[in-house]
Amino acid sequence: MNTTDMSPSDSSNPHGAPDADVLVVGAGPTGLLLAGDLAKSGVDVTLLERRDHESNLSRAFSLHARTLEQFDARGLADGLLRIGTPTWALHPFGRLSIDFSRLRTRFPFILTIPQWQVERALLRRTEEAGATILRGARVTGLRQDPDGVDVDVRHSDGTRATLRARYVVGTDGAGSTVRQSLGMPFPGKSAIRSVMLADVLLDRAPDDIFKFSSNEEGFTFFAPFGDGWYRIVAWDRREQVPDDAPVTLEDVRDITKRTIGSDLGMHDPRWLSRFRSDERQVPHYRQGRVFLAGDAAHVHSPAGGMGMNTGIQDAANLGWKLAAVLHGWA
Numbered sequence: 336m337n338t339t340d341m342s343p344s345d346s347s348n349p350h351g352a353p354d355a356d357v358l359v360v361g362a363g364p365t366g367l368l369l370a371g372d373l374a375k376s377g378v379d380v381t382l383l384e385r386r387d388h389e390s391n392l393s394r395a396f397s398l399h400a401r402t403l404e405q406f407d408a409r410g411l412a413d414g415l416l417r418i419g420t421p422t423w424a425l426h427p428f429g430r431l432s433i434d435f436s437r438l439r440t441r442f443p444f445i446l447t448i449p450q451w452q453v454e455r456a457l458l459r460r461t462e463e464a465g466a467t468i469l470r471g472a473r474v475t476g477l478r479q480d481p482d483g484v485d486v487d488v489r490h491s492d493g494t495r496a497t498l499r500a501r502y503v504v505g506t507d508g509a510g511s512t513v514r515q516s517l518g519m520p521f522p523g524k525s526a527i528r529s530v531m532l533a534d535v536l537l538d539r540a541p542d543d544i545f546k547f548s549s550n551e552e553g554f555t556f557f558a559p560f561g562d563g564w565y566r567i568v569a570w571d572r573r574e575q576v577p578d579d580a581p582v583t584l585e586d587v588r589d590i591t592k593r594t595i596g597s598d599l600g601m602h603d604p605r606w607l608s609r610f611r612s613d614e615r616q617v618p619h620y621r622q623g624r625v626f627l628a629g630d631a632a633h634v635h636s637p638a639g640g641m642g643m644n645t646g647i648q649d650a651a652n653l654g655w656k657l658a659a660v661l662h663g664w665a
């Protein structure tokens with residue numbers, strides 16, 4: 336376990352020798368995979384995360400074939416297959432159907448699994464690989480010069496520090512402080528607002544899974560976690576409230592009844608959330624010695640489950656290249 340509490344007196348080091356070769360900002364799936372890959376490659380990497388604890392948020396719920404191949408290459412796929420539920424074909428809208436079983440891969444399906452379980456597997460690997468993980472460490476700004484990057488950090492006890500690295504990667508999500516510190520625009524648009532998410536138990540299985548059941552009232556969508564729990568994605572056309580408005584099970588029950596005629600006996604929600612979905616992308620993934628990856632660089636409509644999957648691809652792509660540069664052969 337390399338989760339470290341670095342005191343500010345240990346770490347204030349503006350313009351001195353680097354504290355790490357690479358600082359990765361944000362321990363979501365993108366940052367965890369990247370820090371793990373860099374550490375495995377022998378790079379001195381520190382992962383900074385503002386949260387004090389591991390995430391227990393369900394959030395993204397599907398892994399694509401290519402993501403599972405990336406996990407397989409890192410010895411993680413079989414463990415996730417034991418927890419998740421595969422779906423070989425989808426019928427998301429009208430007559431559209433997508434048959435994954437024809438893909439030439441060991442994983443011809445999508446795997447339904449809560450995001451926190453993916454993050455837990457990635458975290459274990461990152462720790463075992465020897466990355467330093469600083470929790471309760473919020474990045475507040477950065478400055479770069481030709482030789483490195485100084486990163487300002489506020490610890491959860493209120494103390495402040497400046498860490499220096501040869502490279503920084505912002506994997507700090509859609510509201511990325513790293514992106515804002517670079518002055519990088521994030522052009523795009525809002526795709527859909529006020530979407531409700533609920534992980535619930537259902538007394539009756541829905542007739543259709545991975546299908547948007549829509550009418551003039553809104554839509555509902557069900558994905559099975561395989562252990563009796565389902566993710567419901569629900570949008571009520573009549574009830575467009577701010578993204579931070581609370582969600583109740585009654586809200587989800589109501590729109591489910593109005594779209595499919597039954598609430599399927601939903602009960603015991605373990606997670607309820609509401610979000611706004613934007614479609615945005617930075618014009619450049621790199622500015623000098625600072626990179627952006629995952630949601631910090633691009634955000635997507637939830638349809639297709641691209642968010643977590645594409646972030647993991649970013650990390651898998653960047654990690655070995657950055658390691659090659661730091662090892663002096665690229």
Ligand SMILES: Cc1cc2nc3c(=O)[nH]c(=O)nc-3n(C[C@H](O)[C@H](O)[C@H](O)COP(=O)(O)OP(=O)(O)OC[C@H]3O[C@@H](n4cnc5c(N)ncnc54)[C@H](O)[C@@H]3O)c2cc1C
Pocket residue numbers: 360361362363364365366383384385386394395396397450472473474475506507508509511512513532608609610628629630631637639640641642643644646
């Ligand atoms: C409510 C909700 C539901 C979602 N549902 C789906 C879904 O169904 N399907 C799907 O594909 N995607 C979904 N997403 C999107 C998906 O969760 C993201 O695409 C994915 O988590 C991106 O991973 P990431 O590592 O790039 O960023 P994140 O997972 O956002 O991780 C960023 C990390 O950076 C940390 N951080 C942020 N700022 C700082 C800072 N200044 N200093 C230090 N640390 C910082 C955060 O605490 C966080 O741990 C959902 C997102 C939300 C919010």
